[in-house]
Amino acid sequence: MYRDRKPNVSSRESDSPSPLSHPTSNGKLRCGGACAKASECRELGWLEASGTHGRSCTEIRSILESISDAFFSLDYSWCFTYVNETGERLLGKRRADLIGKPIWDLFPEARGSRFELEYRRALVTRAPVLFEEYFPPHRTWYEVRAYPSEVGLSVYFTDVTSRKEAVEELKRNGRRFALLAWASNQLLSAAQPEDTLQQLCDEAMKELNCDTFLAYLIEDGSSHLRLHASAGLTDASRAEAARLAPGQGIAGKVAIHGRRIVLDSVQSSQDPASQMVRCLGLRAYACHPLIADDKVLGTISFGTRSRDRLAGSELDLMQAFANQLAIAMERRRAEERLRCLHLKEQQHAERLEEEVRARTAQLASANAELMTRNAMLQSLAFQLTETEQRERRRLSEVLHDNLQQLLVAAKFRASCAGAQQAKNGARSDDLEKVDQLLTESINVSRSLAYELSPPILEQFGLGAALKWLADHMARMHAVNVHVDTQEELAAPSVSVFLFGVARELLLNVVKHAGVREAWLEAARSAEETRITVRDQGAGFQAEEILASAGKAAGLGLPGIRERVAVLGGRLDIDASAGGGTRVTVRIPHPVEHFGNSEFK
Structure with missing residues (x-):
């Protein structure tokens, strides 16, 4: 069936x-x-x-x-x-x-x-x-x-050709991406990317189904190209292509212009520049520049003897491969430059550190010397102050014990003579004038003795002496001084100086402020003793005081500033024309801590 x-x-x-x-x-x-x-x-x-x-x-x-x-x-x-x-x-x-x-x-x-x-x-x-x-x-x-x-x-x-081609394209792209990833890893791990060129280009040549490659690098200090790696060449061809002058052959042109050159149907080309490529028996050829940071580092070429044209995807892979090589090489060169710069910077830092240590030692020595000189200067300032005070005390004693006694004796004799004449029925105007002059002389002598060395300063301290000074200014100069002070203010040696400063500042009010009222404040803290004299008078420009340093000054403030600085203190001036004046003197505790003065 x-x-x-x-x-x-x-x-x-x-x-x-x-x-x-x-x-x-x-x-x-x-x-x-x-x-x-x-x-x-x-x-x-x-x-x-x-x-x-x-x-x-x-x-x-x-x-x-x-x-x-x-x-x-x-x-x-x-x-x-x-x-x-x-x-x-x-x-x-x-x-x-x-x-x-x-x-x-x-x-x-x-x-x-x-x-x-x-x-x-x-x-x-x-x-x-x-x-x-x-x-x-x-x-x-x-x-x-x-x-x-x-x-x-x-x-x-x-x-299903389209589908198969798409699948093959995906597989091909996968292989090429894997190649690029592998190449990137090799380049990153290599101490010298140039040393990996042979291995990397061999793998790329296989993927591209090419028969030869040539990798040139520009020689240091020269524009010539040196063949660094190659495949698919005879010994004679390799020797001939070992070194190219700028512009020689396809690779030389690419290195000069920085643009790739692609040759199709090479064997039918009559271009003299492609002579070497034709001699290699290649039918299709592409040469790419290795460029990083706009600088040509070399060239890389691939060629095939099996077809007359390289596909666009193959050219894209060559370009990506060339870019990877160039970036890796430039990165490594940049790292080397950075390492050299870091080494130079480290050496410079070490030299600078050594200079800083030497300069620091010099400054320390100079500072120690300055401290010694300042200590000597401070001691001298105290000695001058004490010497001045002793001289004031001696003059006060001379006025009190000698001149005043003589004046009192003269006044007594003049008074006796006037009484005798009055008893005899005679009167002398000259004797009365002499008696008046002697009385005034005694008063002036007594006042001068107190001003030179107020006994109250030695007996009761700076606070009581400042109150006496306020009363004295009222009697002698008709200036009403408001006093706000503590009883315990400073050591005797500093008290003499501060008393003189307060007197000088109040005399400045009398001479320059044009007012009959002032305020005197004195206080002591854990860090310093402070005296402030202020008024609401004519005031002045503080810049003029700065400009008058080293010159004779009617206010006497530059001299006070210098003596305050020797004691490690500070003089602050807050004044303006027509706005009154406020002057503050600060002396630190203990007074041995001295430094530069500040003048505001």
């Missing part, structure tokens, strides 16, 4: 007659009663075994023509029995040229290919097969589904 017939797959073409029809009693094919004659369904003889009874040939044909897949059917003689319109287009032949003819005659390139192997396997195993295969004559990848039947083989196939 027909259904029990086995296909002959031992040879490429079956010798069995083609079972295109199944004869019936009236010589017609069974097509569900829809076909009247076998000739009308010759192309669809495989439908009977496909279980399509009840459908007309027209309906089946319509379905097959409407599907997007290409379709053809083969009988056991490998002859085409049906081809839809999509199949015609993909196979590149008309239906009339295919029907009834063996597939291996029409497509001899398929003999021995996977197409034949899979078709035969489907018929032998009686099982469907699914595979993808490239058909070189069509330059197309096909996805094929072949189903065996009792009348032959039904084949559905579709063009």
Whole structure:
């Protein structure tokens, strides 16, 4: 019976007659009663075994023509029995040229290919097969589904070239990204990126399916290119290309202009610059500059002997690879420059530190000497103050014990003489005037003795002496001085100085302020003794006091400032024309802590 017939797959073409029809009693094919004659369904003889009874040939044909897949059917003689319109287009032949003819005659390139192997396997195993295969004559990848039947083989196939190319592109990009990542890691871990050029370029050349590469670096202190790494060259070619002058060959031009050069169909080129490339037998060639920070470090070239053009994706990979190399090389060079700068900076810092230590020692020595000199100056200032005070006391004693006694004796004698004359009935105006002058002299002598060395300063301290000074200013100069002071203010040696300062400042009020009222404040804290004299008089410009330093000054403030500075104190002046004056003197405790004065 027909259904029990086995296909002959031992040879490429079956010798069995083609079972295109199944004869019936009236010589017609069974097509569900829809076909009247076998000739009308010759192309669809495989439908009977496909279980399509009840459908007309027209309906089946319509379905097959409407599907997007290409379709053809083969009988056991490998002859085409049906081809839809999509199949015609993909196979590149008309239906009339295919029907009834063996597939291996029409497509001899398929003999021995996977197409034949899979078709035969489907018929032998009686099982469907699914595979993808490239058909070189069509330059197309096909996805094929072949189903065996009792009348032959039904084949559905579709063009998957775009998909395969996309997958291959993804795989290729994955490999290239992996190559770039690996190269980046190698460059980062290398002490000298130049030393990795040979290994990196070897791997890149494999991925690019190239036959040669040349990596040039610009020599230090020169514009010449030196061949640093290469592959695919003979010894003679390598020796010839070992060193290039600026502008020599393709690499020399790229190094000068900083732009890549791509050559297609090199063997047909007549450009003299490409002579070396032609001699290498290359058909396509590309040279890229190694540029970092707008500086050309060298060039890298790849060439192939198997094709006349390099693809755009290959050129992009070369460019990315060249950029990686240039950046890594410049980064390492920058690190080396930075290391040298850091070393120089460290050496400079060490020298500077040594100079600072030496200068610090000098300053320490100078400061110690200055401290000693200041201590001597302070001691001298105290000695001068004490000497001045002793001299004042001596003069006060001379006035009190000698001059005043003489004046008192003279006044006594004059008074006696006046009394005697009055007793004798005579009167002398001259004696009365002499008596008055002697009285005034005694008063002046007594006042001068108190001013030179007030006994109250030695007996009761600075606070009481300042109150006496306020009363004295009122008696002698008609100035009302408001006193606010503590009883315990300063040591005796400093008290004499501060008393003299207060007297000088109050005399300045009398002479220059133009007012008859002033305020005197004295206070002691843990750090200092402070005396302030203020008024609401005419005032003055403090800058003039600064400008008068070293000159004779009517106010006497520069002299006070200098003596206060010797004691480590400070003189503050707050004054303005027409705004009154406030002068504060501060002496630190203990007075041995002295420094520069501040004059405000």
